[in-house]
Amino acid sequence: MQKKFVTIFAIIIAIIFSFSVCFAVEDLLKDASNTVKDAVNNTEDAVEGAVHNAGNTIHDSTEKAKNTMENAGNKVEETGNNLEKDMKNTTSMVTNTNNDGYTAARTSTNGNGTFMGMNATAWTWLILGIAAIAIIAVVWYYSTRISSENNQSKRD
DSSP states (O other), rough: OHHHHHHHHHHHHHHHHSSOOOHHHHHHHHHHHHHHHHHHHHHHEEEEEEEEHHHHHHHHHHHHHHHHHHHHHHHHHHHHHHHHHHHHHHHHHHHHHHOOOOOOOEEESSSOOTTTOHHHHHHHHHHHHHHHHHHHHHHHHHHHHHHHHHHHHHHH
């Protein structure tokens, strides 16, 4: 009986303490609501500022890349102009120089050169013929060697 009484008393105490009434709840809820609103507003401002800063950074980077590309293009154009000017000066100097009547003459052969009485075409055909004969001789040598090995293996 005592166990039942203690158990019922414990349940009643637990029920009483689980449903407590607080008179200051209204102010507490308002403070919590205001705190949450402030936190949301602060987060919104922080995100907005970060996006704005990121946009400015991207814009600045794009402008810097644009300026770099324009500078590189200007340098290439300037280099081309300088090369063109130098080529004109060089051409002008070459065409206006006095060379004391010297004219360049061909020093290479005109295609009639021979070696041992044969021109280049004859030598090419001679070398190709020798190479063909060598290839045929090697093939014939190995084919006769294989057939002789086959004949010796049949005798054994």
